[in-house]
Amino acid sequence: MNDEKKLATILATTGVARDEAFGSVAPPIGLSTTFRWQDHRKPPRYDYARKETPNREELAACLAKLEGAERGVITASGMAAIDLCLNLVGPGDLVLAPHDCYGGTHRLLTHKARRGLFDILFADLSDPEARDAAFALKPKLAYLETPSNPLMRVTDLAACTQKARAAGCLTVADNTFLSPVLQNPIALGCDLVVHSTTKFISGHSDVVGGAVLAAKRDLGDELAWWANCTGVTGPAFDSWLTLRGVRTLKVRVEEQQRTAERLARFLEADERIARVHYPGLESHPQHALAKRQQKGFGSMLSAELRDGLSLPKFLEALTIPTLAESLGGFETLVCVPDTMTHAGMEEQARREAGITPGLLRFSIGLEDASDLQDDLAKALSAAQL
Ligand SMILES: *Cc1c(COP(=O)(O)O)cnc(C)c1O
Numbered sequence: 001m002n003d004e005k006k007l008a009t010i011l012a013t014t015g016v017a018r019d020e021a022f023g024s025v026a027p028p029i030g031l032s033t034t035f036r037w038q039d040h041r042k043p044p045r046y047d048y049a050r051k052e053t054p055n056r057e058e059l060a061a062c063l064a065k066l067e068g069a070e071r072g073v074i075t076a077s078g079m080a081a082i083d084l085c086l087n088l089v090g091p092g093d094l095v096l097a098p099h100d101c102y103g104g105t106h107r108l109l110t111h112k113a114r115r116g117l118f119d120i121l122f123a124d125l126s127d128p129e130a131r132d133a134a135f136a137l138k139p140k141l142a143y144l145e146t147p148s149n150p151l152m153r154v155t156d157l158a159a160c161t162q163k164a165r166a167a168g169c170l171t172v173a174d175n176t177f178l179s180p181v182l183q184n185p186i187a188l189g190c191d192l193v194v195h196s197t198t199k200f201i202s203g204h205s206d207v208v209g210g211a212v213l214a215a216k217r218d219l220g221d222e223l224a225w226w227a228n229c230t231g232v233t234g235p236a237f238d239s240w241l242t243l244r245g246v247r248t249l250k251v252r253v254e255e256q257q258r259t260a261e262r263l264a265r266f267l268e269a270d271e272r273i274a275r276v277h278y279p280g281l282e283s284h285p286q287h288a289l290a291k292r293q294q295k296g297f298g299s300m301l302s303a304e305l306r307d308g309l310s311l312p313k314f315l316e317a318l319t320i321p322t323l324a325e326s327l328g329g330f331e332t333l334v335c336v337p338d339t340m341t342h343a344g345m346e347e348q349a350r351r352e353a354g355i356t357p358g359l360l361r362f363s364i365g366l367e368d369a370s371d372l373q374d375d376l377a378k379a380l381s382a383a384q385l
Pocket of ligand 1: 077078079080102104105145149174176177195196197198199208209210
């Protein structure tokens with residue numbers, strides 16, 4: 001478990017002043033693809049960069065510590081991290097996943113299952129009855145994602161891992177939306193945590209990456225073996241950039257969350273908004289669970305404009321948030337999941353997951369909260385015209 005001080009200290013100290021050659025305080029970048037052997041019978045600590053590099057190893061160690069994991073594996077993207085975990089299942093194994101998981105994950109699982117690489121069951125894992133029925137089918141791997149994207153449904157991780165353990169099922173939690181600052185799935189019994197480090201971890205919208213953090217070393221070693229075998233490990237420079245970004249994770253996440261909560265309350269109080277999805281609101285159906293399971297409510301929220309308001313006019317009138325996919329950066333982004341992030345899902349699956357054409361998703365950044373609120377207010381007025 002990470003107490004607060006520990007997490008902040010890990011962020012500020014990992015890799016600092018470790019350079020033996022020149023005494024650099026900031027970690028150097030090592031771009032070499034190959035490493036010298038002293039003895040042809042004894043592999044050196046690093047031999048070939050697909051397998052391991054100092055920068056990847058440093059980032060993996062940092063993220064593993066943040067998540068309370070014994071071993072971390074860094075990948076070229078979040079999708080590569082998720083795909084890496086799928087090496088743990090084979091034909092005939094059942095994989096369980098949320099019906100409203102990240103669009104790219106839904107696409108990956110659907111298409112790999114169609115090839116017969118495993119069977120897939122999408123279920124509403126935030127609903128206890130549907131969850132228990134799904135675990136009764138004895139899945140081999142349960143992929144969990146909470147809060148969900150884009151509707152911010154909360155899944156009870158401890159209840160899932162308890163069911164999974166009884167069924168001999170591995171659990172993987174996608175912790176991208178909250179980051180280790182606000183949620184620690186391993187402490188709730190999960191075997192693996194995945195991150196799209198592209199989002200909050202790197203935090204500056206300038207590097208794509210992923211990570212898998214394993215509660216137990218054996219499982220982490222197995223995934224590191226697969227990562228080298230399949231070549232999904234990412235460039236050293238990307239790991240260096242990501243470690244540079246993650247240093248400010250705690251202060252970014254806390255500030256962004258403060259603004260998000262204010263804006264969620266502001267939008268909820270506005271009659272031109274039909275619904276706001278944010279776990280920090282008392283009106284959120286799983287507010288109590290979120291409060292128990294998370295250390296905060298995060299900076300992602302979604303909202304639906306009332307019928308009759310113009311979504312294009314709303315978007316056009318915004319001057320601070322940028323209309324773009326992705327999330328977790330320093331800047332506020334808005335997107336329309338139906339035609340953007342979740343367009344890769346089939347339409348019926350989108351509707352079943354509750355993604356409507358009028359749904360807006362916000363990733364709240366580090367801008368001044370009152371500037372953002374004013375901007376939203378003006379855009380709502382423009383949407384009425
Ligand atoms: C972005 C994202 C992914 C995929 O990560 P990439 O780095 O884009 O490959 C997976 N899960 C969630 C929740 C995400 O937001």
